[in-house]
Amino acid sequence: MANYSIFALARNALQRHQRWPQAWRSPQPRPSYDAVIVGGGGHGLATAYYLAKVHGMRDIAVLEKGWIGGGNTGRNTTIVRSNYLYPESAAIYDHALKLWEGLSQELNFNVMFSPRGVINLAHDPGEERELRRRIYANQLAGVDAEWVGPSQLAELCPILNLDQNIRYPVVGGTLQRRAGVARHDAVAWGYARGADSLGVDIIQNCEVTGFDIQDGRIEGVKTSLGDIRTAKVGVVAAGHSSVLAAMAGIRLPLDSHPLQALVSEPVKPVMPTVIMSNKVHAYMSQSDKGELVIGAGIDPYNSYAQRGSMPVIEETIRAVVELFPITSRLKMMRQWAGIVDICPDASPIISATPVDGLYFNCGWGTGGFKATPGSGHLFAHTLAKGEAHPINAPFALERFYSGALVAEHGAAAVAH
Amino acid sequence: MLQLDCPWCGSRSEEEFSCGGEGHIVRPTKSEDMDDAAWGDYVFMRSNQKGVFFERWRHALGCGRWFNVARSTISHDILAVYRVGDAKPELPE
Numbered sequence: 001m002a003n004y005s006i007f008a009l010a011r012n013a014l015q016r017h018q019r020w021p022q023a024w025r026s027p028q029p030r031p032s033y034d035a036v037i038v039g040g041g042g043h044g045l046a047t048a049y050y051l052a053k054v055h056g057m058r059d060i061a062v063l064e065k066g067w068i069g070g071g072n073t074g075r076n077t078t079i080v081r082s083n084y085l086y087p088e089s090a091a092i093y094d095h096a097l098k099l100w101e102g103l104s105q106e107l108n109f110n111v112m113f114s115p116r117g118v119i120n121l122a123h124d125p126g127e128e129r130e131l132r133r134r135i136y137a138n139q140l141a142g143v144d145a146e147w148v149g150p151s152q153l154a155e156l157c158p159i160l161n162l163d164q165n166i167r168y169p170v171v172g173g174t175l176q177r178r179a180g181v182a183r184h185d186a187v188a189w190g191y192a193r194g195a196d197s198l199g200v201d202i203i204q205n206c207e208v209t210g211f212d213i214q215d216g217r218i219e220g221v222k223t224s225l226g227d228i229r230t231a232k233v234g235v236v237a238a239g240h241s242s243v244l245a246a247m248a249g250i251r252l253p254l255d256s257h258p259l260q261a262l263v264s265e266p267v268k269p270v271m272p273t274v275i276m277s278n279k280v281h282a283y284m285s286q287s288d289k290g291e292l293v294i295g296a297g298i299d300p301y302n303s304y305a306q307r308g309s310m311p312v313i314e315e316t317i318r319a320v321v322e323l324f325p326i327t328s329r330l331k332m333m334r335q336w337a338g339i340v341d342i343c344p345d346a347s348p349i350i351s352a353t354p355v356d357g358l359y360f361n362c363g364w365g366t367g368g369f370k371a372t373p374g375s376g377h378l379f380a381h382t383l384a385k386g387e388a389h390p391i392n393a394p395f396a397l398e399r400f401y402s403g404a405l406v407a408e409h410g411a412a413a414v415a416h
Numbered sequence: 417m418l419q420l421d422c423p424w425c426g427s428r429s430e431e432e433f434s435c436g437g438e439g440h441i442v443r444p445t446k447s448e449d450m451d452d453a454a455w456g457d458y459v460f461m462r463s464n465q466k467g468v469f470f471e472r473w474r475h476a477l478g479c480g481r482w483f484n485v486a487r488s489t490i491s492h493d494i495l496a497v498y499r500v501g502d503a504k505p506e507l508p509e
Binding site: 240242243246251252253254255256300301302303304305309310311344400401402 | 417418430431434435437438452453455456457459460461462463464465466469471487489490491492
């Protein structure tokens with residue numbers, strides 16, 4: 001792998017940028033691998049990277065039915081935070097946040113992680129009590145969190161409407177200073193480049209059409225490019241997890257919904273932080289290109305179509321225009337949806353299954369992007385060792401039978 | 417935007433309705449005899465069908481009644497609307 005550095009940049013500039021090496025190969029699948037990862041999004045590529053880097057497994061294929069990072073990895077609003085309510089969640093999301101902090105150096109790829117702070121607004125005393133409870137829970141779990149009142153909010157984000165005569169006036173909010181945003185495509189590309197350099201085969205345009213299961217053990221996967229023998233399969237397919245599980249005769253507690261987002265035309269820097277509101281259902285940040293990135297909610301019905309409905313957009317735009325009046329005449333440039341796998345307790349599933357050698361990493365729902373490095377790191381451990389890491393042990397499929405749910409509807413920040 | 421044909425009120429926009437998720441999940445009559453695996457499956461596990469999906473809807477801002485819909489989760493085409501208690505319609509997969 002050619003190292004990216006200021007010297008490489010200067011050298012390639014002298015060559016008119018014609019000789020940059022390709023960042024990863026495009027191999028054909030081999031007949032067998034030690035492990036196969038199904039799904040070439042951020043989580044899948046991170047899993048392959050950590051399997052190779054931490055656990056020394058180099059004979060791995062990542063199968064992606066489209067192109068890498070073309071699903072939810074390229075469709076989210078890039079927010080990274082770890083201020084969840086329960087200790088289990090704080091542990092898993094903060095594990096990811098710690099990896100984010102060193103990720104650009106780790107991958108020698110600028111993922112543009114920008115810890116500009118994330119603010120969650122409260123609009124009434126009830127919500128304030130709930131958010132203060134979450135701050136105390138975060139502090140006990142070692143996650144940074146603080147309360148910010150209206151005067152601090154005015155300093156942190158001057159375009160926020162703090163007028164007390166609006167429909168849902170802002171009373172304050174929580175601030176996690178270590179949280180922020182990252183460049184979503186770069187995360188997929190960085191992990192792909194890193195994994196490829198360690199020998200991982202990243203195979204795009206290769207759809208998994210079935211599993212070869214003998215006596216309750218996984219023996220291989222059937223794909224659109226032929227059969228592949230393997231004893232270990234990790235499925236990281238987000239919205240399509242239930243479809244893949246059905247191929248193995250497994251039922252999952254998931255419902256797939258479209259989650260929408262939209263971006264405005266680019267404007268000068270006006271938004272120095274990330275603001276989220278559960279109550280009026282809107283969240284917004286500004287990309288480095290200047291676009292205001294706005295997250296909407298999920299459509300209320302199941303769907304695999306990567307587009308959302310107008311009523312959801314209208315609701316979010318109403319809220320955004322009230323919270324940020326300067327946006328009222330901004331043009332929106334693009335709108336899209338990703339298919340998210342919603343779990344009944346709004347927490348993920350990283351788990352073994354009744355099929356020996358088949359593992360699932362799914363159920364991240366509306367908030368998977370922030371967990372990308374942690375999810376990959378923990379899933380790699382689970383795959384390599386055949387048992388869960390202590391951090392992801394509470395997130396096994398077993399919890400839906402034992403009743404030990406991790407209910408994070410409040411902190412998941414998107415109504416579901 | 418979906419246009420749903422409420423069996424009681426006629427064709428209305430999706431904004432008047434609330435979606436109740438997967439339909440035809442029958443509550444077990446002898447839940448006290450069920451083991452954790454069967455109960456967990458009943459409460460949490462879902463088909464999450466890609467393609468023809470049978471689901472429940474309620475005309476929340478209208479007559480308030482529940483009814484069933486068969487809908488494609490790929491194209492969003494409404495394939496059938498039928499009353500609660502009616503059998504699943506025969507549809508091509």
